[in-house]
Amino acid sequence: MIDSTRKELPAMTTIASAPITALGYQGDDPTVAAVRDSIYGPHLETHRKAREIILGLGDVPQDHMSAGQEAGLAPDLLRGMLAAVGMPAQDIAADVHLRGALCDAAHIGAHHLHAVWTGNFDLVIWSLLVLGNGSEYQRQCLAELNIGAALGVLALTEAAGTNGANQNTEARWDAEAGGFRLTTPYIGAIKLMPNVADPTVPKIVVVTARLLEYDPELGADREQGVLAFVVRLRTEEAGLAEGVEVVALSAKLGAAMDHGAIRFNGTLVPADALLAGEWGRVGEDGRFLSDIEIRQRFHHTIRPLQGGRLDLATSSQAAALATVAAMVSYKAQRPHGDSDDVLRDLATVAAHAYAGSVLGRMVRDMAARSEDLPALWFMVVKPTLIAGAEQILLTCRRLAGAQGHLRVNYISDSLANQAGAGTAEGDNRVLLLAAGRAGRTLSVLTLDGTPKTRPWWLELITQREEILGQDLYSALGAAQFEPEGLALGRDSAGVDLARTTGVRLMVTAAFIAANAMTDPKAARLARLAAAVVALEYLYDHSGWYNARNLQTPQQAQQVLTELREHRLALAGQLPVFVAGFDIPVLPGAPIFAPDYLESIADWTGWPADSFPRAAMNPAAGGVSSAARDLWRLRHSDCANGDVGFGSLGEALFVCSEHGGHGPLCRQWLASDAYVAGCRNDDYE
Secondary structure: OOOOOOOOOOOOOOOOOOOOOOOOOOOOOHHHHHHHHHHHHHHHHHHHHHHHHHHHOOOOOOOOOOHHHHHOOHHHHHHHHHHHHOOOHHHHHHOHHHHHHHHHHHHHHOHHHHHHHHHHHHHHHHHHHHHOOOOHHHHHHHHHHHOOOOEEEEEOOEOOOOOHHHOOOEEEEEOOOOEEEEEOOOHHHOEEEEEOOOOOOOEEEEEEEEEEEEEOOOOEEEEEEEEEEEEEEEEOOOEEOOOEEEEEOOOOOOOOOOEEEEEEEEEEEEHHHEEOOOOEEEOOOOOEEEOOOHHHHHHHHOOOHHHHHHHHHHHHHHHHHHHHHHHHHHHHOOOOOOOHHHHHHHHHHHHHHHHHHHHHHHHHHHHHHOOOOOHHHHHHHHHHHHHHHHHHHHHHHHHOHHHHHOHHHOHHHHHHHHHHHOOOOOOHHHHHHHHHOOHHHHHHOOOOOOOOOOOHHHHHHHHHHHHHHHHHHHOOOOOOOOOOOOOOOHHHHHHHHHHHHHHHHHHHHHHHHHHHOOOHHHHHHHHHHHHHHHHHHHHHOHHHHHHOOOOOHHHHHHHHHHHHHHHHHHHOOHHHHHHOOOOOOOOOOHHHOOOHHHHHHHHHOOOHHHOOOHHHOOOOOOOOHHHHHHHHHHOOOOOOOOOOOOOHHHHHHHHHHHHHHOOOOHHHHHHHHHHHHHHOOOOO
16 A cells, blocks of 8 residues: 655745845745745645755756767656655655646756656556556566666557557467567557667556457457556666567657657566556456446546646646746846836736646646546646647747757757647647537536636636537537637637637636735736736637627727736736746856846856956946945935936946836836947847
C-alpha cells in the first residue's frame, strides 16, 4: 500500500519589508499577498521550496551542446531533484500538489528536466501505482524509478496515428513462456517518438497494445481491447530487451530528448507486465478476464494521462507567469517601456496569465480531492491553458526584441517545451475534438464558487457556449450539418464550442478569485484581469455575435470602451499585480534580473565601472553614493515631474528607481522622456 500522506517541504524564509518589485518580491503587502494567494492557494511555500530546489540544480540553457548531449542531462537532473526533495519518486507522483509544484518550477528554470517530467512521474510511475498489481516485477520497476536509476517513458503514439482503441501494436499470451509477446505487425504500428534512443540510459516503458486471443471456434483472433504493459526496455546490464529494435529520430529545435522509433519482434514480457488495475486479470487458462466493455478498456488504461495533462497545463501557465513578470521588470528599465503600445500588450498577457493560472490551481485542487474527476475537465483545460501560455510567450518574446531570442533568457526554451506540451498526453486539437463531441454536456463543467449573478461580458460568453452546444444537439442524427459561422462541419463546430468553454472557465476562475478577496485593491485587479480576457474574446468574435443579432451597435461600442478602460487600469498597476505572481530572479538571465545591464555586465565579464562613461549606468561604481542619495531625495515625489535633470546619468538613475511604478509616475515619465531625448533613438 502506497503511503500518500501529504508531505510538506520545509518553508522558505520570506522578506517582510522589501520594496514591491515585479521579480523576487516575497513581502507581506496585502494586495500582493491576496493576488499570490489566489494563484497558489495554501501551497505557496511548497511552490517556493520547489523553485529553490529546481533552481539549485543549475539547469541553465546550454549553447555549446549537441541535441543528444542536452537530452542526456535529464537523468542526472532527475536524480539531483530526488535527492534534494528527499523522498522516493512514487511519493512525489502520488502527491498532486507537490508533483505539480515541482513540474511548474521545472518549466520556469529547468527545461531539460521538464521535458521528461510527465512521462516519468504521471505516465509510468502513476500507472504502476493505480494500474499495478504489486508483483515483484512491478516492485522492481518502481524501485529503479524511485531513485532515478531508470527513466519512465510512455510508448503510445504509433506512426499511423494513435487512434485510441484502434491501435495496431499487438500483444498475445504465450502460455509456454508464461508471458505476453509484443509484436509490431507493420510500419504504421511502430511506436514513434518516445524518448528511448540514448543507449546509455535505462528506460522503463509503458507500452500500449491490442491484446489478441486466438479463438478456435472462430478460427481467428478475438480482440480484448487496448491495454498497457510495463516493459524494462533497456537495462544497464543487458541493454535493449530481446526482440526490441530502436532507431534514433531527428532532433527537434529545442526541448532536446532522445526520441526514437520502437519495433517489437515478439518481445516477451512477464505476465505481471500487464497493467489492468482491479478491472482486468489473466485467468489460469491464459485468457483475459474483465467486466469492462472491450472498447472502454483503453479509456481505463489511459487514466494516468489525466495527471500528465494537468501538470503540462499548469506548468505552461507557470512559464507564462514568469515571463510576464520578467517583461514588466525588463520593459520598465528600457527607454520606451512606458509606450502605451507596450503597456497594452503587457496588460493583456498579464490578465491571461493570471486567469489561466487561477483556473489551473482550481482544477488541481479538484483533482487532489477526487481521483475520479471526469476526463472532460482535462480535455478542455489542457489545450486551453497550453495554447494560451504559448501566445503569452510569443508576445513576450516579441516585446523583448533581440533579447527574447537568446537562450540565456529562457523564453526560447520555454517555447520549445511549450510546443512539446501541445502534443504530449493527447494532442491539443485531438482533445478539443473529443471534448467538442460532448456537446451541451460541456456546460456541466462548473467551478466551485461560480456566482449566480455574473457580469454581462461573462453572460455573453456563456450565451455563445449554449448556442454552439444547442446547434450541435439539434444536428444529432442529421445526414448533413451546415453550422452558422466559420465552422466547416461538426468537428470544427465542436472545437469552437470546447474553446468557448475553456474561455468561460478562465474568466469565471478569475471572477471567483476576485469575489473571494478581502483586499479591495487585489479584488479590483482580479476583476480587471477577468474582464480583459472576456472582452478580448467578445471583440475577437464580434462578427459571430453580429451575425446572430446578439449585440447592438451600442453593445459593440461598450465592448471596445470597456476593454480599453480595463487594459488601461490594469497597465497602471502592473508592478503590484505581477509581484503577486511570486516569480524569483533567475540567475544569469538579463530579462529576469532586477538590473538587466548589471546582468549583462556579469555575463560579458565587463564590469560597469570599466567603461569611460560609467556614470551613465546608475548601478555603476562611477556614481558616488552621495550623488545617488542626492538624486534619490530630489526625485522622491512620484507626483512631481518638474524637478529636472542635471545629467543623463541622473535621468537614468531616476528611470531605474521609478521604473516599476507604472505610467502614472511622473518621475518615471519625465526621466524616460529625458533619456529618450538624449539618445534620440527610436529603435527598441
